[in-house]
Amino acid sequence: MERRTIKIAMNGVTGRMGYRQHLVRSLLALRQQGGLDLGDGTVLWPEPVLVGRREAALRDIAGRHGLEHVSTDLAAVLADPEVEVYFDAQVTGAREAALRRALAAGKHVYCEKPTALGFAAALELARLARAAGVKHGVVQDKLFLPGLLKLRRLVEDGFFGEILSVRGEFGYWVFEGDRQPPQRPSWNYRAQEGGGIVADMFPHWDYLLHELFGRVRTVQALTRTHIGRRWDEEGRPYEATAEDAAYGIFELEGGAVAQINSSWTVRVHRDELVEFQVDGTRGSAVAGLRTCRIQHRATTPRPVWDPDVPTAEPFRAQWREVPDDGPVDNGFKAQWELFLRHVVRDEPWRWDLLAGARGVQLADLGLRSCAQGRRLTVPEVTL
Structure with a gap:
């Protein structure tokens, strides 16, 4: 060769x-x-x-x-x-x-x-x-991860029927830096240096939603700086000026609604650091970075709300793993x-860089939505 x-x-x-x-x-x-x-x-x-x-x-x-x-x-x-x-x-x-x-x-x-x-x-x-x-x-990168490749396969195969909603949970606890070293650099928490979870994560949500479910048409976001004092890499305290959590609602082309929480101030009670639940008329799926579980309409149980009786339904056990479709590289x-x-x-x-600009646009509009307290239209990005 x-x-x-x-x-x-x-x-x-x-x-x-x-x-x-x-x-x-x-x-x-x-x-x-x-x-x-x-x-x-x-x-x-x-x-x-x-x-x-x-x-x-x-x-x-x-x-x-x-x-x-x-x-x-x-x-x-x-x-x-x-x-x-x-x-x-x-x-x-x-x-x-x-x-x-x-x-x-x-x-x-x-x-x-x-x-x-x-x-x-x-x-x-x-x-x-x-x-x-x-x-x-x-x-x-997240488009190429095993769990989301499986989710894409389900979408392309029509497993969901009409997709109704997408719910995403991302995040973990980033230590403040006083007692344990932080897992993220301090510039992430300084708005003047380009920090903030919206700029970091909304571009990810843009390409995932766009590629798997449809273009984002509107955005409404609420951001918070939950922890205002952190310690940098040298152990010096500083004021956090960028948001460390964002709660977003995205209306997608075709009518589906996505809700995604992004936080560096949440303790993980999930199987993976990020998970997406997709619900459709014919079935649902929960996908992480590695795994994907499904429940079809034909196997969906019939829960009944009764707060006076302990829950007997093994809800997690009622979902089925989507098998790997061959080896998946990094x-x-x-x-x-x-x-x-x-x-x-x-x-x-x-x-390309136009797709990258679309992600930055969504982040900008998310921050503006929070500042103005209203839902904003996301214009289509063209050169």
Whole structure:
């Protein structure tokens, strides 16, 4: 087989998501399997170029994984004609400027979400990418996870009949930082640095709802900063200025209603950190990241409300597991493979910067809905 090397500038690999999911479990995993087989006698070999501000941290990562290319000079990396793709997993506030530089340099771009701090900027990035004539993509990893792949299969097979509602619960307790170290960086709780659970999670809800059930037509949200005082990575107290919980209602194209709670101040009483219950006229399903359980209309029990008698119904036992449909790879890696095929072979791709702008739009409208205390229409996003 012929091996074709593709150099990828990776900015943000010193962060947890950039390092674990994108570098180690995606591109390095592709190298460990011998590269990406394109099916035509060619194997694509990803060659990461680690970019960031902390040279020592970058060199430590490179040394641990046998990588050659490290740089703290983004301009020099973007000027290198051998670098074909720019990937960004930096903090949100730094992403837009870096993406603009990469697009101006004519690089294909792939990035985490949100793509920018506001909708206008996110839409402008999509316009710049189209004008540059480059390939561009946004990470929408949850679409590639086993539980949601099963849910998609149920939707496409018509299992639900008419879909009536979607209920989502996401979140966990993020420690304040005084007694136990927090699991999330402190910038997440500073609005002035692009923090907040709405900017973080509403782009996820947008692409999940859009792809599985239909475009979001209206949004009504209520946000709260439930914990106003937290401690940063150095143990210093600070005021949390961004919301740590959001309660959203989304009206979908076709009439279904979605209700999704997102919280970093909730203790988990679920099988997974995120679960979605979908109810339809012919059946229902509860899907997490890994598993999916169903109950068909023909097997639905007949509960009777009687608060004076202990519940005898084994409700959870009345649901059936949806079997795996073959092995499922890491969701981030699966999307990386599709994006690289798109870049090299021009294979189909729809998770572009315009889709990323749609997610930022929903986050913006969610925050505005809360501020104004009313439901808002979500206009269709076009270039």
